Amino acid sequence: MNKSSDAVLQRYEQPSRRGRFGDFGGQYVPETLLPALQELEQAYATAMEEKQFKEDLDRLLKIFAGRPTPLYYARRISEELGVHLYLKREDLAHTGAHKINNTIGQILLARRMGKTRIIAETGAGQHGVATATVAARFGLKCVVYMGDEDIHRQRLNVFRMELLGAEVRSVNSGTKTLKDATNEAIRDWVANVENTHYLLGSVVGPHPYPTIIRDFQTVIGHETKAQFQHEKGRLPDLLVACVGGGSNAIGMFYPFLEEPVSMVGVEAGGRGMDSGDHAASLSLGSRGVLHGSASYLLQTSDGQVQLAHSISAGLDYPGVGPEHSFLKESGRVSYLTATDEEALIAFQWLTKQEGIIPALEPAHALAALQQNKINLSPGSNIVLCLSGRGDKDVHTVASALGKDLS
Amino acid sequence: MRRIPRLFQSPGKKLVPFITAGFPDLESTVPLVLAAECAGAHMIELGIPFSDPLADGLVIQRTSQIALSNGVTLDWILETSMAIRSQTQIPIILMGYINPILKMGVAEFLYRASESGVDGLIIPDLPPEEGIQLFASARSQGISTIYLVAPNTPTARIRQLAIEAEDLLYAVSILGVTGSTLDARENLSHYIERVQTASAVPFVVGFGISTPADVVRVADKADGIVVGSALLARLEKSADPVQEATQFLSELTTALLDAGSISSTGEPE
Numbered sequence: 001m002n003k004s005s006d007a008v009l010q011r012y013e014q015p016s017r018r019g020r021f022g023d024f025g026g027q028y029v030p031e032t033l034l035p036a037l038q039e040l041e042q043a044y045a046t047a048m049e050e051k052q053f054k055e056d057l058d059r060l061l062k063i064f065a066g067r068p069t070p071l072y073y074a075r076r077i078s079e080e081l082g083v084h085l086y087l088k089r090e091d092l093a094h095t096g097a098h099k100i101n102n103t104i105g106q107i108l109l110a111r112r113m114g115k116t117r118i119i120a121e122t123g124a125g126q127h128g129v130a131t132a133t134v135a136a137r138f139g140l141k142c143v144v145y146m147g148d149e150d151i152h153r154q155r156l157n158v159f160r161m162e163l164l165g166a167e168v169r170s171v172n173s174g175t176k177t178l179k180d181a182t183n184e185a186i187r188d189w190v191a192n193v194e195n196t197h198y199l200l201g202s203v204v205g206p207h208p209y210p211t212i213i214r215d216f217q218t219v220i221g222h223e224t225k226a227q228f229q230h231e232k233g234r235l236p237d238l239l240v241a242c243v244g245g246g247s248n249a250i251g252m253f254y255p256f257l258e259e260p261v262s263m264v265g266v267e268a269g270g271r272g273m274d275s276g277d278h279a280a281s282l283s284l285g286s287r288g289v290l291h292g293s294a295s296y297l298l299q300t301s302d303g304q305v306q307l308a309h310s311i312s313a314g315l316d317y318p319g320v321g322p323e324h325s326f327l328k329e330s331g332r333v334s335y336l337t338a339t340d341e342e343a344l345i346a347f348q349w350l351t352k353q354e355g356i357i358p359a360l361e362p363a364h365a366l367a368a369l370q371q372n373k374i375n376l377s378p379g380s381n382i383v384l385c386l387s388g389r390g391d392k393d394v395h396t397v398a399s400a401l402g403k404d405l406s
Numbered sequence: 407m408r409r410i411p412r413l414f415q416s417p418g419k420k421l422v423p424f425i426t427a428g429f430p431d432l433e434s435t436v437p438l439v440l441a442a443e444c445a446g447a448h449m450i451e452l453g454i455p456f457s458d459p460l461a462d463g464l465v466i467q468r469t470s471q472i473a474l475s476n477g478v479t480l481d482w483i484l485e486t487s488m489a490i491r492s493q494t495q496i497p498i499i500l501m502g503y504i505n506p507i508l509k510m511g512v513a514e515f516l517y518r519a520s521e522s523g524v525d526g527l528i529i530p531d532l533p534p535e536e537g538i539q540l541f542a543s544a545r546s547q548g549i550s551t552i553y554l555v556a557p558n559t560p561t562a563r564i565r566q567l568a569i570e571a572e573d574l575l576y577a578v579s580i581l582g583v584t585g586s587t588l589d590a591r592e593n594l595s596h597y598i599e600r601v602q603t604a605s606a607v608p609f610v611v612g613f614g615i616s617t618p619a620d621v622v623r624v625a626d627k628a629d630g631i632v633v634g635s636a637l638l639a640r641l642e643k644s645a646d647p648v649q650e651a652t653q654f655l656s657e658l659t660t661a662l663l664d665a666g667s668i669s670s671t672g673e674p675e
């Protein structure tokens with residue numbers, strides 16, 4: 001676990017000016033989108049220089065999203081593991097996941113750019129709900145693209161989005177999951193780029209999205225740092241987070257990248273690494289280009305993107321954010337996987353031991369600890385990003401456990 | 407001289423059909439290209455199918471899926487290009503997304519494309535800035551790099567891209583994906599005029615052109631038109647795709663000849 005300590009304490013300045021994290025990132029998009037990406041980059045740069053923007057953002061994070069979220073000591077689980085495990089409670093943020101941190105930031109940018117229509121992709125529905133929520137709050141029209149497969153898996157979130165006034169459009173192309181919902185959102189954006197902001201939900205896509213979304217999510221890591229310091233007077237030894245596109249993980253990791261802190265990202269191992277049914281882009285994928293950026297992805301020998309699988313819709317994506325590809329290559333962060341089954345066990349464990357029902361996504365991160373996949377020194381201080389709550393997953397869990405809720 | 411610039415030095419508007427390679431089946435691709443040429447096509451765009459074609463509408467999404475399930479690979483497309491080249495001198499453009507090309511390896515792809523008699527390359531998700539090396543290397547091997555411009559591309563950039571492209575520019579007719587419907591008349595003709603004025607090289611117009619009337623409307627100021635989704639949608643429904651392609655492309659050829667002959671008088675129709 002301490003092997004990465006030698007890689008730290010160097011200055012970390014990514015991305016480069018052209019939106020590159022080493023070899024990864026970039027802007028692989030149709031010509032039509034280049035002006036919009038430039039507009040977004042400029043709007044973001046000027047916003048960050050304005051005190052007013054930061055104040056608006058901070059105030060909304062506080063009074064609308066309910067930040068700061070607590071850092072919670074998981075006593076019973078810690079005892080079992082022989083370590084000190086803290087949970088960063090993003091499940092307690094408004095709408096039940098970290099996704100709201102990014103949607104609040106981006107809706108403020110959309111308003112600055114004078115956009116009147118918001119579109120988004122969603123897998124688990126958490127990002128869709130977080131987008132529909134801020135669109136409702138600011139009275140903007142909102143369309144959310146969602147794979148048909150996911151609409152069935154996440155009916156509760158579909159209904160939530162509709163209550164919030166969003167139109168949920170079912171995507172029937174390709175694999176009918178997050179990857180295809182993202183394609184469809186990009187196609188919509190190409191056609192409506194003049195009045196529409198594409199509110200992308202994770203640190204993927206063309207520059208500047210991976211950077212903007214990372215920056216909006218770093219509130220997780222900054223709060224954690226201050227809270228941990230306050231509680232223990234020091235830095236944690238290890239950070240653990242699940243990785244779908246990678247936004248909660250990078251939000252937690254980024255403020256610690258120049259510190260002597262180890263970091264582990266946990267991808268979805270699905271039905272197992274030999275099964276071919278997984279979403280382990282970093283662990284088993286290869287370099288390529290998907291949705292506008294160069295990164296690791298799951299693909300065939302002919303460069304066709306493969307179907308990902310995970311019990312958790314939020315991790316079910318064959319690509320990953322370019323910065324994670326960079327952090328993997330540089331050795332700064334370690335990435336490993338947890339299977340559907342291991343995540344289910346961890347889900348029940350946290351629920352019974354701590355009275356917290358986690359989303360299936362962070363249950364993967366917890367599973368990595370429970371299954372001893374990470375070499376832990378006794379008594380070490382660990383922070384796990386509990387990226388969301390599990391209400392949305394109870395149907396999935398029930399059916400995996402053979403219970404009929406209908 | 408390279409085939410594409412030579413083609414555009416000859417008089418007349420050019421008809422460029424887009425065919426997804428391996429659609430509707432592997433055996434059809436060569437006969438479709440030859441039939442298209444007989445029906446008046448001047449150049450062929452062969453689509454490399456991709457699992458995630460984010461600049462394409464429903465028709466090309468479907469034909470790409472079908473082609474992929476027929477087992478089409480980039481390797482097969484290069485072999486097929488060579489088979490076409492052994493039978494005709496019609497210029498061939500490959501149009502495809504960057505990922506399959508990266509997976510094959512850029513150097514190998516360009517070498518084989520050039521050996522197979524491929525004349526031009528369009529990569530809709532590779533802006534010139536991201537593809538500096540790839541495009542330079544393609545040009546050095548005699549392959550024309552055809553850049554896309556769109557209605558929201560600033561005029562200065564159109565001017566610049568035309569110079570860099572060297573041989574041919576592709577003006578995307580609309581803000582949208584392939585197979586969308588064309589814009590209101592004034593917007594479209596203003597845009598095409600803007601490209602005409604800014605571009606130092608010939609340009610074709612594509613996306614959303616589906617009827618002889620569209621052809622007349624668009625070809626007035628352009629050097630050629632590309633027809634993809636409308637052609638493929640007809641092939642999809644037809645029991646005899648080769649015959650269907652021949653008939654549809656013949657109709658468009660006639661329309662294009664009309665457009666050419668009245669282009670100096672301004673408003674067609």
Ligand SMILES: Cc1ncc(COP(=O)(O)O)c(C=O)c1O
Nearest residue numbers: 126244245246247248314361388
């Ligand atoms: C609760 C939760 N955690 C994690 C994720 C995965 O996304 P990311 O890797 O961007 O944090 C999702 C995505 O929907 C989610 O809902």
